Amino acid sequence: MTIETRGHLLGCISALVAISLFYAVSIFARFATADGGQSTEVMAFEKEWSDGPEVVAAGARYYSQSCAECHADDASGDEGPDLRRFKKSDGRMAAMIRNGIHHEMPPFRKKYSDEQIHALITYLRSLP
Numbered sequence: 001m002t003i004e005t006r007g008h009l010l011g012c013i014s015a016l017v018a019i020s021l022f023y024a025v026s027i028f029a030r031f032a033t034a035d036g037g038q039s040t041e042v043m044a045f046e047k048e049w050s051d052g053p054e055v056v057a058a059g060a061r062y063y064s065q066s067c068a069e070c071h072a073d074d075a076s077g078d079e080g081p082d083l084r085r086f087k088k089s090d091g092r093m094a095a096m097i098r099n100g101i102h103h104e105m106p107p108f109r110k111k112y113s114d115e116q117i118h119a120l121i122t123y124l125r126s127l128p
Contacts, residue, residue, distance in 0.1 A: 049118045059123025062116055066108060075127055080105065084127045093121050 049055075063075070070080035077083070086093065094117050100107035112120070 049115075049122070051122050055119045055122050056126045058116070059119035059121070059126075062112060062120045063123055066111065067120070070105070075124060083124050086124065090118070090121050090125075093124075094118070097121075 063071075064073075067075070067080075067083075070078060071083050072078045075083040088096070094114070096105070097112070097117050097120065098107060098109040108117070
């Protein structure tokens with residue numbers, strides 16, 4: 001291996017390390033808070049919402065439209081995880097739906113309002 005090739009290889013490795021660090025810091029900054037607790041985005045979702053049967057029915061429609069393809073019709077999981085007994089807070093679930101998961105799930109912030117996301121989560125919480 002020539003010195004020129006080694007220099008090019010080291011430059012590529014350095015660039016990959018820098019990109020990885022930037023990505024990790026941006027993910028941390030997105031969810032970190034000053035007090036070490038939940039992010040402001042998650043806490044903002046933790047409020048009183050209506051949970052009646054009409055909300056569950058609306059959530060079922062949203063689930064069918066946007067989630068069933070990856071999480072299965074019954075939410076038991078397929079490409080995506082089983083959502084029937086998902087152990088995240090409503091706020092954390094809302095943030096995941098709103099922002100997506102990098103390379104795994106698209107963001108739905110432009111498609112669904114907070115009220116619609118709440119209906120979707122209420123539907124998931126109603127599943128056996």
